[in-house]
Amino acid sequence: xxxxxxxxxxxxxxxxxxxxxxxxxxxxxxxxxxxxxxxxxxxxxxxxxxxxxxxxxxxxxxxxxxxxxxxxxxxxxxxxxxxxxxxxxxxxxxxxxxxxxxxxxxxxxxxxxxxxxxxxxxxxxxxxxxxxxxxxxxxxxxxxxxxxxxxxxxxxxxxxxxxxxxxxx
Amino acid sequence: xxxxxxxxxxxxxxxxxxxxxxxxxxxxxxxxxxxxxxxxxxxxxxxxxxxxxxxxxxxxxxxxxxxxxxxxxxxxxxxxxxxxxxxxxxxxxxxxxxxxxxxxxxxxxxxxxxxxxxxxxxxxxxxxxxxxxxxxxxxxxxxxxxxxxxxxxxxxxxxxxxxxxxxxxxxxxxxxxxxxxxxxxxxxxxxxxxxxxxxxxxxxxxxxxxxxxxxxxxxxxxxxxxxxxxxxxxxxxxxxxxxxxxxxxxxxxxxxxxxxxxxxxxxxxxxxxxxxxxxxxxxxxxxxxxxxxxxxxxxxxxxxxxxxxxxxxxxxxxxxxxxxxxxxxxxxxxxxxxxxxxxxxxxxxxxxxxxxxxxxxxxxxxxxxxxxxxxxxxxxxxxxxxxxxxxxxxxxxxxxxxxxxxxxxxxxxxxxxxxxxxxxxxxxxxxxxxxxxx
Ligand SMILES: Cc1cc2nc3c(=O)[nH]c(=O)nc-3n(C[C@H](O)[C@H](O)[C@H](O)COP(=O)(O)O)c2cc1C
Ligand code: SF4
Ligand code: FES
Numbered sequence: 001x002x003x004x005x006x007x008x009x010x011x012x013x014x015x016x017x018x019x020x021x022x023x024x025x026x027x028x029x030x031x032x033x034x035x036x037x038x039x040x041x042x043x044x045x046x047x048x049x050x051x052x053x054x055x056x057x058x059x060x061x062x063x064x065x066x067x068x069x070x071x072x073x074x075x076x077x078x079x080x081x082x083x084x085x086x087x088x089x090x091x092x093x094x095x096x097x098x099x100x101x102x103x104x105x106x107x108x109x110x111x112x113x114x115x116x117x118x119x120x121x122x123x124x125x126x127x128x129x130x131x132x133x134x135x136x137x138x139x140x141x142x143x144x145x146x147x148x149x150x151x152x153x154x155x156x157x158x159x160x161x162x163x164x165x166x167x168x169x
Numbered sequence: 170x171x172x173x174x175x176x177x178x179x180x181x182x183x184x185x186x187x188x189x190x191x192x193x194x195x196x197x198x199x200x201x202x203x204x205x206x207x208x209x210x211x212x213x214x215x216x217x218x219x220x221x222x223x224x225x226x227x228x229x230x231x232x233x234x235x236x237x238x239x240x241x242x243x244x245x246x247x248x249x250x251x252x253x254x255x256x257x258x259x260x261x262x263x264x265x266x267x268x269x270x271x272x273x274x275x276x277x278x279x280x281x282x283x284x285x286x287x288x289x290x291x292x293x294x295x296x297x298x299x300x301x302x303x304x305x306x307x308x309x310x311x312x313x314x315x316x317x318x319x320x321x322x323x324x325x326x327x328x329x330x331x332x333x334x335x336x337x338x339x340x341x342x343x344x345x346x347x348x349x350x351x352x353x354x355x356x357x358x359x360x361x362x363x364x365x366x367x368x369x370x371x372x373x374x375x376x377x378x379x380x381x382x383x384x385x386x387x388x389x390x391x392x393x394x395x396x397x398x399x400x401x402x403x404x405x406x407x408x409x410x411x412x413x414x415x416x417x418x419x420x421x422x423x424x425x426x427x428x429x430x431x432x433x434x435x436x437x438x439x440x441x442x443x444x445x446x447x448x449x450x451x452x453x454x455x456x457x458x459x460x461x462x463x464x465x466x467x468x469x470x471x472x473x474x475x476x477x478x479x480x481x482x483x484x485x486x487x488x489x490x491x492x493x494x495x496x497x498x499x500x501x502x503x504x505x506x507x508x509x510x511x512x513x514x515x516x517x518x519x520x521x522x523x524x525x526x527x528x529x530x531x532x533x534x535x536x537x538x539x540x541x542x543x544x545x546x547x548x549x550x551x552x553x554x555x556x557x558x559x560x561x562x563x564x565x566x567x568x569x570x571x572x573x574x575x576x577x578x579x580x581x582x583x584x585x586x587x588x589x590x591x592x593x594x595x596x597x598x599x600x601x602x603x604x605x606x607x
Contacts, residue, residue: 031333033373039355040338044297067355078357078518080339081297097259098461099417099494101508135341135512136259136461137298140492141416141423150300 015056017064021049025064035065039075043082052083080134088123088130090168093147096133099140103155108144109133111158115165129165174427175402175411176386180270186305188312191273197318199393200277203284204326213285217388220396221409226253226344226381227460227489229478232388236286238368239376246375250283250291251353253381254306255337255344257296258460259512260492263413263425264382268295268302271386272309276332278385280318281392283330286378290331294349297338307334341516345565346379348518359518360565383413404431408477418495419451420444431477434458438471438495451497455581459489461509462570464577465502486577501595502582506574507535513571521563527554528571535575538586541593548586551575 017025028041042065046057053061058076062069076082083091092112096105109120112131116124123130139145142154153164179185179194191197203213218233239248252275256264267275283291295303310332313319321329335353342348343358350372352358371377380388387410391399403409408430417423420438422445428437434456438444447453453468458476464486466474474484481488496505514528531554534547555572562568579586588596 031331034354036355037353037373040352041336043338044336065355071356075355075357078340079297079337082338096508097512098457098505098508099260099423102418102494102496102500102505134298134339135515136257136261138256138262138265138296140260140262140494141425143417143423147298152301 013056015050015054015060017045017049017060021045036067036071039065039067039072040079043072043076047082052086086123086127088128090129090148092129092131093134093137094132095135095137095139095143095145097136097140099136100144103143104157105144108146108156108158108161112161112165115162128168172411172427172429175390176267176274176383176413177271177425177427179274180266185270186272186309188273188309188316191271192316195393196273197277197316199389200280200318201324203281203392204324204328210285210287213281213392216396217285217391218396220387220391220399221403221406222384222387222391222399223408223478224381225383225387225412225491226379227258227462229488232380232384235368235380236282236378238366239286239378240369243376247290248286248288249372249375249377250279250286250288251346251349251372251377251379252279252291252293252385253344253346253349253379254293254295254299254302255341255349256299256382256490257341257344258462258490258492259509260417260457260460260494261415261490262417263415263491265299265302266425267382267386267413268299269305272306273313274386274389275382276306276309276313277318278387278389279332280313280323280330282378282380282385282388284328288378289329290333292353293332293334294343294353295334295336296343297336299336303334303336310334340518341512342518342565342567345567348565349379350377357518359520360567362564387411402429404429404475404477404480407479408475412477412491414443414476415490415492416444416495417492419448419497419500420495421446421448428476431475431480434471434474434476434493437476437493444495447495447497451499453495454498454500455496455502455505455578457492457494457496457574458484459487460492460494461512462573463487463489463492464573465581467581499597501539501597502578502585503535503539503589503595506578507532507539509574510535510571513567517567517571521568523558523562524568524571527558527568530554531571531575538589541589543590543593545590547590548579548583551579 024045028038032038046053058072059069062072094109120133139154144156145154146156184190214233214236222232223229337343340358343352345360347361348358367377400409412430414426426443439446455465478488510532514532517524517528519525555576558568585596
């Protein structure tokens, strides 16, 4: 289960989806026999639109899908990939599950911690990097495996990580 | 005779994802044969039964038999087919490859399977981290619509079918079929009490079949080349067909390999076509044969162990997702168990008290043993906690999976645990003690 961190932004202000996002939502709804079933995909649209899902964004999703806001919050906090607070431009996701662990994922994480001066869950002050630990991402043959945003970078090591951190804008 | 890959035949080829290359290689012939060659849904189900195909997602349940559990009279309810592409069992990475490199093989199998269970709408439930695979699958589905393999009245057969890609959002438990169903309904992915089984009451209250990606790929080949051909591949009539194995850990050549069901584990780890032996010539200490949930085996136990469902049951372990994780002699077994316990503690869905409380407790105790703060009674305590979590105390078998690495490692490497507790350090040397993951 994920933690219950949930950043509260300016309460009360309604977040409105931009037209492109609404169009995507319109296409999602007919694929399901219930509106509730569209919750995960619509939350993805919200995250892709705003980068994270604020309380207000969640309320807007609840309104569109005619769901109690508490249901949306319950779902949001169950899944690890919805960002409940803003994250850096590059979300560094280190796998530390068994095959990556056997290949030195722990040392890689420590190296990154020192390099960026942040801890797991932390974001660099310039908002460039957020660093998190994830469970097996199905890259175990190229361990240690990691993802940056939606792309794989594997196998990873300290030198490659340094180069990657330098290269990322 | 050398084994010719079936499932991986097209993987790695130029533009293997594109529908034109797939069709040129004989793709969608099986679908055409089924839909326009006079096959009834029941006949397809019988053929799949005859092939001996057992589910590739973990439990190894015979696929055709599962399909036949859908009630004849569904009382006006539709039937749903869900492709389980949640692949999250640590050590497993075969479905990702199948989807990224040969998406049409799976889609064809999904359409044929949908026809067999009389399903109008099916879903691919794909884990959220598979951004790329989801895009590849979606593109392939779009192509299949364009070519008339999906949509209304496919190939003039009167059968219509739609597939929707549904992305998860990070939760291992959504791989469990009823957790997946809850998640697809837009809820927390918390497994349901069974019975009723999904084939009777599944998603949206309707009969539902859940099949793994690799299972659906196998269906394509069963219908293309026949049940007899499929059944001849493999060790015996209970363990048939080609199989993908995921190899990771301390071996020379990790990767996804295809072999006939029942390949000897020894050949797999050391054979030239597969793992090519241990890295740096180290010795094997332990092997996890079926993903994090499968009990560990010792170097001795792998000497004569066929890699198939029954071969591993005979060793009191399981084939699971066929994720073979190899640990060499320098691995601290307590540290490995701690890592696995951390996974289960993180992924428990929290519904059942023994699982919700037990998984972090196991992790805490293993952590203190590994850190040199273990107490004499801790080893017994681990066993006691585990036993309280096992055997039907919980809604799903996650709890049984969570205790497998703990109990098997204590049972087989008790000396290492004792050494840790007595000497406050690893038997394999102090190095592993300093290695920590937060
Ligand atoms: C905790 C848990 C996690 C599971 N994860 C997966 C998974 O990621 N992928 C999968 O195909 N099956 C998974 N399964 C097995 C499914 O429940 C189900 O048996 C399977 O998808 C059925 O498909 P098959 O008959 O084609 O194997 C999991 C089971 C459990 C108990
Ligand atoms: S056993 Fe664990 S994972 Fe399964 S339903 Fe119970 S709490 Fe959830
Ligand atoms: S264990 Fe790290 S990707 Fe599987």
